[in-house]
Amino acid sequence: MTVTQPPSPLPETPAVLVDLAVVRRNIARFQSYADAHGLKVRPHIKTHKLPPVARMQLAAGAVGITCQKVSEAEAMVAGAPEIGDVLITYNIVGAGKLARLAALARRVALSVVADSEAVIAGLSATFAPEPKPLAVLVECDTGARRCGVDRPERAAALAQVIAASPGLVFGGLMTYPPAGGAAAVEAFMVEAKARIEAGGLAVPVITSGGTPSMMQAAEAPVTTEYRPGTYVYNDRSLVERGVCGWDDCALTVLATVVSVPAPGRAIIDAGSKTLTSDLLGLSGYGHVLGRPDIAIDQLSEEHGRLVNEGPIGLAVGETVRIVPNHACVVTNMVDAVYALDDGRLERWPVPARGCIT
């Protein structure tokens, strides 16, 4: 284990620690890969929700940020005026959100996505009277079966609808690919691009995302931009998939043992309100650093249950550090994280936490 030890005094537990040396290394690693392959990087801020980390990503070469909700973008831009370019990879629906979107578009270069005529109509009605048109990308379903048009011909049709809509310009194509989906992305996007260009429109951006397959992003050479999120912190799900090692995990949860009620069981003060119930296909709720023999087999809201085969070897009052299954959702649970940098621990509020609208 070469994971940095946090300095004393420790914050009250449970606490979310972010090791900035690891963050910097993670940012640099993907930026180098992207630079080598001519890909633009537009990190998804859902993982950190922190303006200072967005600043680090921009300083390393990112072209802008990705957000999922309007309120996330509002919080990030308010916290880091350096952010000049935001893509919201979401169908924005509803009068309140559209009005906020228009206000945001007056402050930064803004683009959004759409996968239906209904969404495009709402965007157009809002942006027709605006001084600057809104760039709208077509969201494409390349296999994840969430949002998105599922055929290149439908992407081409929506591109034409966008281009013909007052207040909008066609901004390109966006996808969140399925696992290992570079081939699927390439096949879909090459055909969609050809159809759109045949219709007389340029396709300025083709953007894909996802940390698990980011180091294969260049296997879909049609892609111009990549939106990794979790890569900035990494987590247990990525270690278990072989994407990185424990030393690459920047976010850990510091917890205190509050009970050792049986020889092979200890209870910590971090439960689902900190670690969350996200399993991401794994067994157990996190990895106790330095103790691969321990499983976190059960969470209630404020208790985490640690079990092993033999004596658990932990005492009341001891602390453990846990790499959670899923870093992004842990960030969303806390009002602040503790940034660990060069032996110092600093409390950083998380302004984009809880931004669901």
Place this chain on the structure above:
Amino acid sequence: MTVTQPPSPLPETPAVLVDLAVVRRNIARFQSYADAHGLKVRPHIKTHKLPPVARMQLAAGAVGITCQKVSEAEAMVAGAPEIGDVLITYNIVGAGKLARLAALARRVALSVVADSEAVIAGLSATFAPEPKPLAVLVECDTGARRCGVDRPERAAALAQVIAASPGLVFGGLMTYPPAGGAAAVEAFMVEAKARIEAGGLAVPVITSGGTPSMMQAAEAPVTTEYRPGTYVYNDRSLVERGVCGWDDCALTVLATVVSVPAPGRAIIDAGSKTLTSDLLGLSGYGHVLGRPDIAIDQLSEEHGRLVNEGPIGLAVGETVRIVPNHACVVTNMVDAVYALDDGRLERWPVPARGCIT
């Protein structure tokens, strides 16, 4: 369906709605049962985290509230000075938390639990110089295998340790029972009480909890007090267990359809950041009111995927109301809920949200 329809204009979605008429009915139902059986009620505030709802519970006859963390108790007492009696059902460990506990004990009648000599030692060191002793209950494991001493003789031994510790008084016995555990609670507590009394100590309180078996609380007549939490809102897990009906569910998530990308699939703007990944043994992430044919089969952070066998019958921009699997954890995701009362919708901040320390 007799679920109250929310008035217009609706809040931006996703939004957590709380129907106060249902809340009042849920509070009254268990208070009546408890009154009829001579049980005191000490609701666990983890479900609502709202001072005004604690006030409703106290007005109905509750003797005080239950919290899991010191910070929850601090937030609740600050928000509702009527709260004069707080039980924190947690081993409090660490200098920072103990200092805050002592400060809180100067404002309200406070009790906590302990299941080890180590926890008792920390409490005693803190409270020995305080003007008022702290009541400490022994946490007993009656089958849930979380915290707690697992044998009545060990409970009796810890009662003596508490009674002999400067600054502390023995406050009784506490358990969070296993499913359907009234018989297990009765067996454990009767023996523990006899042993403690044989040692010359009185057992002023025997407190149990849990909404699923609350209407069988009287089957453990040794119990003096009950701590239901979820009963105030109810949720899908309780409906599926047959504990209540959909009309008894006070908390719902209002969400907007943002995509209908395939005939049998719709995507809503509520994902795991609102509904959470808690499954509680169920399949799917919630119940769409009025649409039992729909399953919420997948969540990502900001998307919920609704699927059914036939055409989904939803359009972009339509709203749905969802009863989540687990109400308590949904409350913890949002800065505010929308209280629905007599045709009015009012935004209520959630002061005890995110209180993990």
